[in-house]
Amino acid sequence: MNKQVLLSLFLASALVCIFGNDATDDREPPTILVALLVRNKAHTLPMFLSYLDQQDYPKQRIAFWLRSDHNADDSVNVLKQWLDHSAESYHSVNFSFETDEKSYPNESSPYEWSSSRFKNLISLKEEAFGYARDIWADYVFFLDADVMLTSQDTLTKLTQLRLPIVAPMLLSESLYSNFWCGMSEEYYYQRTDEYKEIYHLKKVGSFPVPMVHTAVLVDMNYKGVKSLTFDKSKLQEMQKNRKQEPLFDGPSDDIIVFAISANSSGIPLHICNEITFGYILQPLEPGDSLDNDIQQLVHIRASMITDLGEVPPLHDYYQHLVTKPEKSKLTLDHIFMINLERRPERREKMEKLFDEIGLDVEHFPAVDGKELNVERVKQMGITFMPGYEDPYHHRPMTMGEIGCFLSHYRIWVKMVQEKLKEVLILEDDIRFEPYFRSNAVRVLNQARNVVEYDLIYFGRKRLKEKSEPWVADTDTLVHAGYSYWTLGYVLSYEGALKLLAAKPLEKLIPVDEFLPVMFNRHPNKTWSEAYQKRDLVALSAAPLLLYPVYYTGDFGYISDTEDSQQINVESNEGEARLKSDREQVFLKEVEDSSEQQLKLGESISGTKSHQEL
Structure with a gap:
């Protein structure tokens, strides 16, 4: 008897049913039936369908x-x-498209989850669940049409776990994902410490949780699964x-019910973060527009480049649907990216990022510390701060640090020579925060309106101080304290x-070190x-607009400044701080203020976005 699997997707949600007792045995792979019901997802469908087609699973x-x-x-x-x-x-395709109705009755927005929309969605999910039972599906995979399964091993990995209900952990903006670690008495999302541990891979594996959604695999042979439902009346x-x-x-x-x-039937739910399965867009609110979703997609594609090195390819016949933002200088005179010639892979990666985000950036060749030596440094007329010692390593400057300084210094000289009024200086190992372009312009406009600034950090390592007061009449700027890193800053x-x-x-x-000296x-x-x-x-900027790709200890971390020859100068004692480490924890009021500026706040009863981040 052939094994079979049903994969179905609908509305903002999709369903996948996988047939077969075990996809890892020597028998013929399960058959998969994909049932897709879509609403207003033309901008995500090319990626969604292309990545489904790229699953490492026999298409026949x-x-x-559909x-x-x-x-x-x-x-x-x-x-x-x-x-x-x-x-x-594929084995077969059954489809039907209704094109008469454009909206639900009394619907104020395509992104409003009215009672009639919930009712229709729940009915469709119940129908698909029943269909899966009727055809003796061994697995059901509920998959949202906003999911980008970039891992080709998703289906294989999940079925091999042999868990009754399991979700692949998906990445998104901020801390949003497709699972909860806590549920309130009102059945909504509740923050827990474990959530961040799982999301940030402080713990890796498969973990029991009270809620999974958007991409959920159900073992139909598990005892009690016949009691699973999306319908409140059936649950009661x-x-x-x-x-x-x-x-x-x-x-x-649907997802709460x-x-x-599952809980009422004694069926545990799990989240798995053992591999990078893919990405997920956050649900929109009634007041949002299609542009909000497109901007999310811009960020997701940028995240793919940062994490995977590129946006996985789409089908050729979808390429004409891919649009990228027009290049912008963010209202600045110029944007430079400092990059070592011997790091072409970093330049290539950053240029892909600039294409996805829409930044008009000029490559600025860095001064390579490996090409410097003591004699050449002397010929340049460079002398060192008497007694300088690195505060963490207790060592003199390295040739890489000298090259880094000279790279920034030459841009400063170029600015003066060409009378460039405002310039953004970027390094080549950065990760952009969501909505970087619009947030950057907002920061710049607020700064211009209230103060004659000289420098604005877009990314830095803020070191623990008593306070960093807000700039008057702004909600995106603070007066900078002692900071490390020159990841990205605007200079006048x-x-x-x-x-x-x-x-x-x-x-x-x-x-x-020089920059905080200069602002005392x-x-x-x-x-x-x-x-x-x-x-x-x-x-x-507060919150910051960009961060490093890697920190000390991360796999892939390389420092061209620290891993180079040292200059011998007299040293003295200094306070130890790890420059390339992650940011230190700041004062609670600063953290709370930053959180208030996140796009999605805690869930509101009656909306589709159940999760706080």
Whole structure:
């Protein structure tokens, strides 16, 4: 008897059923039936379907069931393209598209989850669940159409776990994902420490959780699975029959009802983070627009480049649907990216990022510390701060640190020579935060309106201080304290003049030590007093707009500044700080203020976005 699997997807949700007792045995692989019901997902479907097609699973063992309704976009035509080009590769495809209705009754927005929309979605999921039972599916995989399964091993990995209900952990903006580690008494998301541990891979494996959604694999042979439901009335009826008190009195919400039905039936739910399965877009709110979803997609594609090195390829017949933002300089005169010529892979990766985000950036060749030596440094007229010692390693400067300083220094010189008023200087190992372009412009506009700034940190390692006061009449800027890193900062023409006027090459220290000296927030008074004028006006974006790709100890971490030849100078004692480590924990009021600026707050009863982040 052939094994079979059903894979089905619908509305903002999709369902996958996998047939077969064990996909890891020597028998013929299970057959997969994909049932897809889509609404207004024309912008995500090309990636969604392309990545499903790239699953490492025999296509002749996969069949599809497609349904689509209430579309106000081109979703049906995108699906038809897939049918024309890919359908013959699969076992079979059954489809039906309704094009008459564009919206639900009394719907104020395509992103509003009204009672009628919930009712329709729940009915469809129940129908698909029943269909899976009727055809003796061994596994059911509920998959949202906003999921990008970039791992080709997703189906194989999940079925091999042999868990009754398991979800592949998906990445998104901030801390949003497709699982909860806590549920409130009102059946909504509740923050726990374990959630961050799982999301940030502090613990790796498969873990029991009270809620999984969006991408959920169910073992149909597990005892009690027949009691699983998305329908509130069916759940209550089941609880009555079992004399389970109190009866569920929460919302008529598909994912909440499903989780409670599993809990009521003694079926554990798990989240798995053993591999990077893929990405997920966050649900939109009624007041959002299609542009909000497209901006999320921009960030997801940028995250793929940062994490995977590239956006996994789409089908050729979808390439014409891919649009990228027009290049921008963020209202600045120029943007430079510093990059070593011997690091072409970093330059290539960053240029892909700039294409995805839409940044007009000029490559600026870095001064390579490996090409420097003591004699050449002397010929440049460079002398060092007497007694300088790295605060963490207790060593003199390295040739890499000298090259790094000279790279930034040459941009400052170029700014003055060409009279560039405002410039963003980036390094080549950074990760952009979501909505970088719009947030950067907002930061710049607020700064211009309230203060004549010299420097704005877009990314840094803020070191623990008593306070960093907010810039008056802004909600995105603080007065910068002692900070490490030069990942990305905006420098004004006046700021470049001040930095050059200090003649830093005559008493050289690393550039990320020099900058806080110049705005008089460096704790080493000996170094500070070596520079008479320390009046740089330095601000920082809050929250920050970019971060390092790697930190000390991360797999793939390389430091071209620290891993190079040292210059021998006299040393003295200093306070130890790990420069390349992660940021230190800041004051609670700063953290709370930053959290308030996140796009998605805690869930509100009646909305589809159940999770706080």
